[in-house]
Amino acid sequence: MAERGVRIRALKAAFPLTVPIALGFLFLGCSYGMLMGTKGFSFVWPMCMSAFIFAGSMEFVTVNLLLSAFNPLAAFLLALMVNARHLFYGLSMLGRFRGLGWKRPLLIFGMCDETFAVNSSVHVPEGVDRGWLYLWVTLLNQSYWVTGATLGGILGANLPFDTDGLDFVLTAMFLVIFLEQWMGGDTGRRGRISALIGVGVSIACLVLFGSDGFMIPAMAAMIVLFVALRPWLDDLAPAAATDGTVADGTAADGKETAR
Amino acid sequence: MTMTVLQGILTILAVVAGTMLTRFVPFLVFPESKRPPRIIEYFGKVLPYAMTGLLVVYALRNTPILTGDHGLPELIACLTIVALHLWRRNMLVSIAGGTIVYMLLVQLVF
Numbered sequence: 267m268a269e270r271g272v273r274i275r276a277l278k279a280a281f282p283l284t285v286p287i288a289l290g291f292l293f294l295g296c297s298y299g300m301l302m303g304t305k306g307f308s309f310v311w312p313m314c315m316s317a318f319i320f321a322g323s324m325e326f327v328t329v330n331l332l333l334s335a336f337n338p339l340a341a342f343l344l345a346l347m348v349n350a351r352h353l354f355y356g357l358s359m360l361g362r363f364r365g366l367g368w369k370r371p372l373l374i375f376g377m378c379d380e381t382f383a384v385n386s387s388v389h390v391p392e393g394v395d396r397g398w399l400y401l402w403v404t405l406l407n408q409s410y411w412v413t414g415a416t417l418g419g420i421l422g423a424n425l426p427f428d429t430d431g432l433d434f435v436l437t438a439m440f441l442v443i444f445l446e447q448w449m450g451g452d453t454g455r456r457g458r459i460s461a462l463i464g465v466g467v468s469i470a471c472l473v474l475f476g477s478d479g480f481m482i483p484a485m486a487a488m489i490v491l492f493v494a495l496r497p498w499l500d501d502l503a504p505a506a507a508t509d510g511t512v513a514d515g516t517a518a519d520g521k522e523t524a525r
Numbered sequence: 526m527t528m529t530v531l532q533g534i535l536t537i538l539a540v541v542a543g544t545m546l547t548r549f550v551p552f553l554v555f556p557e558s559k560r561p562p563r564i565i566e567y568f569g570k571v572l573p574y575a576m577t578g579l580l581v582v583y584a585l586r587n588t589p590i591l592t593g594d595h596g597l598p599e600l601i602a603c604l605t606i607v608a609l610h611l612w613r614r615n616m617l618v619s620i621a622g623g624t625i626v627y628m629l630l631v632q633l634v635f
Contacts, residue, residue, distance in 0.1 A: 311533075319544055336536065360552065360565065360569055383580060431632060434599075437585060446616065456571065460573075465581065469582055477586040
């Protein structure tokens with residue numbers, strides 16, 4: 267019974283965080299399912315692809331792969347390149363996912379851009395289980411995407427109302443999470459400098475390399491800059507002891523003793 | 526569809542393998558049982574901020590700055606979001622407000 271209460275409290279905390287993603291994913295998933303429908307695939311294809319690949323942009327790319335010559339090695343390498351940013355998500359979440367047992371592989375499997383953005387920035391409320399909160403965000407987001415893709419594949423035609431511009435909801439969410447991190451007082455200067463590096467390097471690389479190839483150079487440049495700036499960023503603020511992994515570690519310890 | 530169903534399934538499995546490798550590698554290289562090197566913990570603290578910044582740029586990467594409407598709908602919608610967030614600091618209000626402004630702009634104005 268206690269476990270059930272823990273799950274429900276975490277679900278109540280998680281659901282509001284995923285509402286914008288529900289809107290964006292149902293819509294984008296639907297357009298993805300329809301795209302596959304117009305290319306002659308049954309809804310089973312977008313349903314399975316959205317469940318197992320679960321990386322939005324890569325699924326759109328895979329539609330084209332399925333329509334060209336059979337080359338699984340090229341498909342594998344392309345997936346590595348398109349999704350290289352996940353490596354950084356993993357590095358960011360090493361501490362937060364520590365000690366979460368069976369939930370951990372599920373959290374890693376389902377860590378798309380939007381789930382990462384929410385889980386990496388969320389402040390776990392008092393009395394809410396960290397692992398369940400992360401897991402609900404992950405599962406809810408994936409269920410929106412799979413539902414959207416499957417519905418789109420079944421409908422196969424245009425939606426009955428004008429949805430032009432609705433996909434902006436995900437852009438809006440990333441921007442709001444960015445603002446939240448910027449205004450969040452607990453991280454101070456280090457967080458803001460890191461955020462500025464992220465935006466500045468990305469814009470510079472976007473201008474230099476164009477929209478299709480800027481992610482990997484941007485990630486490489488960020489790592490170089492962060493290594494170079496480490497003497498200033500690493501022990502700016504006593505925050506080193508009070509935020510991120512360490513804080514999460516203590517929260518987990520607290521929970522362990524409570525049980 | 527030019528491939529056989531089996532070839533299609535193999536292609537998808539290759540994409541799944543590539544995607545999952547990018548998600549699992551950091552956790553396999555730095556397992557829970559061992560404390561990761563200090564520099565990796567440092568990356569874990571600064572990267573979330575930088576990656577959110579990258580995601581904002583990524584989401585806006587195809588905005589036509591030099592042609593068409595010069596990205597005005599995006600600019601106006603983003604400014605709306607910033608203003609709403611400074612005013613109410615409510616994530617859902619800011620996201621909904623910005624999205625509605627953007628949809629109205631691309632459907633009715635531009």
